[in-house]
Amino acid sequence: MKKIIVLALLLAGVLPAFAQDAPKLYTLPSPFERYTHYLATARLMGAVPLGSFADSYIDKASFRNASISIEWVLRNSPISIGGEIGSTYFQKRIPRAFYEGEQGTISAVQTRTLSQYPVELFGNYHFLPKTSSIQPYAQLSGGISILDNVLYYGTLSSQHQKIAPKYGIGLGSKFLFKKDGSVGLDVRVKYDGTVYKHDYIEKGISSVNGSIGLFYRWW
Template sequence: MKKIILAAFLISALSSVHAQETAPRLYTLPSPFERYTHYLATVRYTGAIPLGSFSDSYIDKASFKNYSISLEWVLRNSPLSVGGELGSSYFQKRIPRAIYESGDETVSAVQTRTLTQYPLQFFVNYHFLPKSSSIQPYVQLSGGISFLDYTLYYGSLAQQKQKTAPTYGVGVGSKFMFKKDGSFGADVRVKYQGTSFKYDYVDKGVPTLNASVGFFTAGGN
């Protein structure tokens, strides 16, 4: 009887050890961001500084009326992500009253200079750290088109030019995950953007330096 009890005890102990060895260790599994292709939807607020001839000859004031939304796909087993971003930016500067000549007419007016852009860009990000990292620095290249509205006011009179032009950008940034295996985070980015546009005061394009803060939500399959 004692031998039977001892044998049963040994079999039970061996079975327990085997079960522990074969049971999945869930806490060692990679996060969903490592295991699956996923997407990020980001809403971004941007401050922009005019550069170059755009600043020298037309508007030299920073703008804080800039927003964008993007959708980004993070590729499986790759440090790359690709996506698209649709934005809106607005620059304005008011010049004190002065005398302006337009053809045979002379006008005394307060001049208000404005430029509105709606850029649609496709981008590629290269991430330097694994997808499981809670901090994910990256560099970005982007290109696309921008719809521009150049409107120059002389008092209530307006001179306007609308055009669609090529636009491009180069940026550096970092994503910050609120939880390592979560689905929400922040994205901070600094980006140089240039748009090919030539009209009136703007003769060498529209270069700007943009600093932005975004918040994203992630999903996957």
């Protein structure tokens, strides 16, 4: 009986100490903090023309815009880099008027359209740790834009296509649905500029867009 009591006392003293020294797996850092990981985002955007582009050509807001991006989030760094491709479309209709053309004066409703298909590289600087449920960031981007500028006079049209330099700067934030989760929302406001000159457009294309995206991240 004494042996049983001594053994029980010994176990009572050893087990708590062993439990304190046992590894606590739930305290390990998030894998998104320990490893380089990747992030894919699909966005829908609304855009408003700015500057001379709005004054001289199209001043109507557009909601027919979307993009997809892939992002590489660096380990032990607030920086991430990635690429984004998208599509934007602006349109404005001018009331019927008289226009001088190659075949003389015509009366027509003028419709101005501009499509862009940007291909960009970007860098994001994140202000909070990767484990934060809210991750605000600043973005700088640059690349090219495939332009399709079509001007309609009734059923007649004049088209100009070009590949032009494009740049942008933005502010945004990611919102995780679950802490250390893989899915969340990305909200961004961005200024876009394209170096382009043709006909009515003399000082490039500029706009500001607001977007909301759904992202998925993995490692």
